[in-house]
Amino acid sequence: MTVSEAAPILELQGLNKSYGALHVTKDVSLTVRRGEIHALIGPNGAGKTTLIGQISGSIAPNSGAIVFAGEDVSSLGVAQRARKGLGRSFQITAILPAFSVLENVALAVQAKDGHSFRFFKRASSDAELNNRAKVYLEMVGMTARAGLRAGDLSHGEKRVLEVAIALAGGPKLMLLDEPMAGTGPEETERLVTVLHGLKAKIPMLLIEHDMSAVFQLADRISVLVYGEIIASGAPEDIRRDPAVREAYLGGESDL
Amino acid sequence: MMTRRLTAVGLPAALFVVLALVPLYAGVFDDRFVLLFATRILIFAIVAVSLDFILGYGEMVSFGHAAYIGLGAYAVGILAEHDVWAAWISFPLAMAVCALFALVTGAISLRTRGVYFIMITLAFGQMAYYTTTSLSAYGGDDGLTMWGRSELFGTGLFNGDTSFYYIVFGVLLASYLILKVMTRSRFGRVLEGAKQNEARMEAIGIDPYRYRLTAFVLAGTIAGLAGALMANQAEFVSPAYMSWHRSGELIVMVILGGMGHLHGAILGAIAYMVLEETLSGYTEHWRLIFGPLLILIVLYGKGGLLGAIRGR
Amino acid sequence: MSTTLLAVQTLNGLQLGILLFLIAAGLTLVFGVMDFINLAHGVQYMLGAYLAVAGYQLTGSFWLALIIGLALALFCGLVLEFLVFRRLYDRDHLDQVLATFGVILFLNEAVKVIWGAAPLSLPAPNLLDGAIPLVNNLQYPVYRLALIVSGLGVAALLYVLVTRTRVGMLVRAGATNPDMVAALGVNIRRLFMIVFGFGTMLAGFAGIMAAPILSVEPGMGDNLLILAFVVIVVGGIGSIRGAFLAALIIGLVDTLGRSFATDIAKLALPPAAANDVGPALASMLIYILMAAVLFFRPSGLFPVRSA
Numbered sequence: 001m002t003v004s005e006a007a008p009i010l011e012l013q014g015l016n017k018s019y020g021a022l023h024v025t026k027d028v029s030l031t032v033r034r035g036e037i038h039a040l041i042g043p044n045g046a047g048k049t050t051l052i053g054q055i056s057g058s059i060a061p062n063s064g065a066i067v068f069a070g071e072d073v074s075s076l077g078v079a080q081r082a083r084k085g086l087g088r089s090f091q092i093t094a095i096l097p098a099f100s101v102l103e104n105v106a107l108a109v110q111a112k113d114g115h116s117f118r119f120f121k122r123a124s125s126d127a128e129l130n131n132r133a134k135v136y137l138e139m140v141g142m143t144a145r146a147g148l149r150a151g152d153l154s155h156g157e158k159r160v161l162e163v164a165i166a167l168a169g170g171p172k173l174m175l176l177d178e179p180m181a182g183t184g185p186e187e188t189e190r191l192v193t194v195l196h197g198l199k200a201k202i203p204m205l206l207i208e209h210d211m212s213a214v215f216q217l218a219d220r221i222s223v224l225v226y227g228e229i230i231a232s233g234a235p236e237d238i239r240r241d242p243a244v245r246e247a248y249l250g251g252e253s254d255l
Numbered sequence: 256m257m258t259r260r261l262t263a264v265g266l267p268a269a270l271f272v273v274l275a276l277v278p279l280y281a282g283v284f285d286d287r288f289v290l291l292f293a294t295r296i297l298i299f300a301i302v303a304v305s306l307d308f309i310l311g312y313g314e315m316v317s318f319g320h321a322a323y324i325g326l327g328a329y330a331v332g333i334l335a336e337h338d339v340w341a342a343w344i345s346f347p348l349a350m351a352v353c354a355l356f357a358l359v360t361g362a363i364s365l366r367t368r369g370v371y372f373i374m375i376t377l378a379f380g381q382m383a384y385y386t387t388t389s390l391s392a393y394g395g396d397d398g399l400t401m402w403g404r405s406e407l408f409g410t411g412l413f414n415g416d417t418s419f420y421y422i423v424f425g426v427l428l429a430s431y432l433i434l435k436v437m438t439r440s441r442f443g444r445v446l447e448g449a450k451q452n453e454a455r456m457e458a459i460g461i462d463p464y465r466y467r468l469t470a471f472v473l474a475g476t477i478a479g480l481a482g483a484l485m486a487n488q489a490e491f492v493s494p495a496y497m498s499w500h501r502s503g504e505l506i507v508m509v510i511l512g513g514m515g516h517l518h519g520a521i522l523g524a525i526a527y528m529v530l531e532e533t534l535s536g537y538t539e540h541w542r543l544i545f546g547p548l549l550i551l552i553v554l555y556g557k558g559g560l561l562g563a564i565r566g567r
Numbered sequence: 568m569s570t571t572l573l574a575v576q577t578l579n580g581l582q583l584g585i586l587l588f589l590i591a592a593g594l595t596l597v598f599g600v601m602d603f604i605n606l607a608h609g610v611q612y613m614l615g616a617y618l619a620v621a622g623y624q625l626t627g628s629f630w631l632a633l634i635i636g637l638a639l640a641l642f643c644g645l646v647l648e649f650l651v652f653r654r655l656y657d658r659d660h661l662d663q664v665l666a667t668f669g670v671i672l673f674l675n676e677a678v679k680v681i682w683g684a685a686p687l688s689l690p691a692p693n694l695l696d697g698a699i700p701l702v703n704n705l706q707y708p709v710y711r712l713a714l715i716v717s718g719l720g721v722a723a724l725l726y727v728l729v730t731r732t733r734v735g736m737l738v739r740a741g742a743t744n745p746d747m748v749a750a751l752g753v754n755i756r757r758l759f760m761i762v763f764g765f766g767t768m769l770a771g772f773a774g775i776m777a778a779p780i781l782s783v784e785p786g787m788g789d790n791l792l793i794l795a796f797v798v799i800v801v802g803g804i805g806s807i808r809g810a811f812l813a814a815l816i817i818g819l820v821d822t823l824g825r826s827f828a829t830d831i832a833k834l835a836l837p838p839a840a841a842n843d844v845g846p847a848l849a850s851m852l853i854y855i856l857m858a859a860v861l862f863f864r865p866s867g868l869f870p871v872r873s874a
């Protein structure tokens with residue numbers, strides 16, 4: 001069975017979203033298959049983050065359906081979808097700044113365990129919890145920073161922590177909203193390596209402006225312009241597509 | 256690092272040791288007033304600690320926390336009016352009433368956030384207040400005098416000044432320890448995490464609502480227990496226990512001591528009550544001084560007493 | 568329950584609703600535009616009443632007292648804004664609550680020191696004295712009718728100001744999207760001053776108008792403040808329209824509830840029990856209403872911000 005024949009992990013069916021007169025999502029249909037990284041690119045304000053919001057459940061679409069792992073999750077809340085295996089990183093860093101790096105990841109691990117109505121055992125000396133969390137820190141190369149207050153990390157490190165938190169939830173699909181935005185070259189490279197190594201296990205919908213990262217990682221690319229998907233296909237086809245070059249890059253480009 | 260460890264463990268320990276020695280001091284100097292005053296302070300400290308649990312860790316600015324003092328007190332007072340003095344009946348009942356009130360009002364209030372939450376808890380507090388003022392069978396506006404104190408399995412422990420003090424002290428210590436342990440548990444992490452970034456919590460699959468509600472009910476129940484003690488201490492219950500000024504004062508105690516540490520709330524309760532006692536010794540219009548003082552504390556005294564002790 | 572009583576109580580309910588609206592309007596405007604929760608809004612209502620009484624003692628004229636009261640209430644409000652409030656606009660709600668709570672403690676006590684704890688009163692003006700027959704045998708005090716009418720007048724004026732003027736437009740924009748207004752390069756400080764001063768005047772006006780029918784005493788603003796909170800929570804914070812509607816609903820429900828709850832309770836309960844349950848129920852009524860509204864609409868009837 002090749003990747004392209006595998007059942008999709010995520011299927012968007014005709015999503016629409018308007019803010020007043022502004023139609024930010026226009027009849028968007030898209031699939032993410034198991035084992036692939038599907039990149040979503042598009043100019044600023046195209047509606048990428050809004051789309052991620054609808055998939056994760058924080059924004060309600062006006063119409064359309066979201067099928068995740070074979071189940072229509074359109075009516076579920078954010079937390080419910082997350083528990084079903086939708087992991088997410090935010091474009092605007094959303095970590096818990098007063099917690100340590102390890103605690104940030106441990107909280108995501110603990111969320112996966114089901115309810116958190118455990119009142120008496122001290123979480124910081126819960127070896128089992130911490131060891132599981134450390135695996136993810138190791139994965140993204142942040143072990144040395146485990147004890148640091150997350151708010152004190154550099155911007156690039158916070159972006160990496162975002163990804164570690166999303167990973168720690170043990171997702172069946174990750175929605176990554178510009179994970180490399182504002183990271184230094186070293187962190188970008190680290191993230192590319194990490195994501196590349198994971199994609200067989202965890203399919204991803206990746207929003208990214210860094211084209212070199214996109215072309216290194218993506219199996220398929222969709223291009224969103226003014227809320228509409230104008231092209232979708234293999235990276236090579238997208239690179240050559242004249243409509244994409246026109247709409248997205250104004251003609252001249254090094255795509 | 257050293258000093259932080261010291262203030263986190265040493266300070267509360269020292270605080271409880273000092274509090275445990277109060278009856279000794281009162282005995283040696285034959286100062287009954289100090290003992291009675293300290294008893295009152297500790298009862299408020301229990302309430303303040305419970306409020307700090309939801310305010311400092313869960314960012315729930317409850318402006319109706321005094322309602323639980325009143326509900327707990329009325330449960331004991333009304334039972335006494337019907338000649339039920341057994342603490343093993345009245346105390347659990349007081350706590351159950353408060354738990355129920357917290358569950359219902361919390362379930363509604365916690366659907367909202369921010370300033371809505373402040374106003375709604377305030378409004379529910381007023382609801383409890385006005386309800387008791389209209390209880391004409393139990394004194395209405397004037398309150399209800401209890402002709403005695405609760406009975407603990409025939410021991411009479413509620414009646415002795417010193418023994419009652421140690422009961423209150425024990426409740427404070429137990430509340431503090433239980434809540435402190437909880438703040439460090441997985442449950443506590445969820446509360447604190449939700450305070451820092453709710454969207455992040457939901458994205459990892461945790462809906463903070465149930466956890467907040469649990470904390471809210473727990474805090475209300477502990478405050479109700481304090482209310483039951485208050486009824487015994489004053490041998491009187493009245494709607495004034497739950498006036499919204501009282502709720503405001505409780506928040507002041509928490510902030511004054513330094514919120515989000517639990518023992519800060521104890522310090523705050525002590526400081527507030529001593530300040531009130533001292534200022535009102537000078538003038539009956541002590542609020543004329545305290546009002547501006549409060550404004551200054553809010554504007555310039557971040558971190559409260561604990562912040563000052565740490566010498567940030 | 569006679570129809571006459573029902574009519575009188577309905578009018579009384581309207582009158583309470585109007586007072587609540589005057590207080591709630593300022594509260595909701597200030598919160599909507601400035602994101603500032605001002606507990607001291609209730610004492611500004613009280614100050615209006617006291618200052619009018621002082622003005623009356625000085626001049627012997629209700630009308631002069633009204634003008635003096637309004638002017639001084641505005642002045643006091645601006646002094647408070649200058650000394651305390653403007654330091655709080657960028658603080659969190661908890662700080663705002665605490666500091667304005669301090670203002671309440673201070674002003675309630677100050678009023679007690681200056682005018683004493685005993686209730687004072689302001690006589691209604693001769694022009695509006697007496698009662699007029701409304702229908703068959705129903706007499707209703709002219710002053711109370713005048714209060715209702717003037718309150719409705721203020722509501723209309725407010726409506727025009729908010730919908731037709733530039734400041735009103737900024738106020739509406741500020742309530743929906745504060746960052747945008749700031750980004751437009753509007754002088755926020757001045758807008759705040761105008762909104763705040765206006766809110767203060769409304770509260771002061773409510774206090775003055777209430778002075779002849781309610782007793783003027785320390786703490787008189789506290790209960791109304793909380794009712795006003797219920798009003799703006801039910802109406803939707805920041806919404807004038809919501810505040811108006813909710814104020815009338817709360818005023819009517821509270822007043823009618825208090826006069827008829829016992830009778831209604833008697834339909835279901837034996838008289839003795841009804842006499843106990845009725846008043847308790849009546850005092851809970853508006854809070855139950857609030858809870859019900861919030862259960863279905865957590866941001867009130869007319870949500871302004873989609874937060």
Ligand SMILES: Nc1ncnc2c1ncn2[C@@H]1O[C@H](COP(=O)(O)OP(=O)(O)OP(=O)(O)O)[C@@H](O)[C@H]1O
Pocket residue numbers: 019022024042043044045046047048049050051091
């Ligand atoms: N809550 C909202 N109300 C009104 N308009 C909104 C709202 N949220 C987003 N928009 C608008 O929708 C459009 C799409 O925004 P979105 O954040 O999804 O873009 P994006 O593709 O993620 O852009 P970027 O690359 O800059 O992150 C923008 O024009 C934005 O202004």
Ligand SMILES: [Mg+2]
Pocket residue numbers: 048049050091
């Ligand atoms: Mg975006």
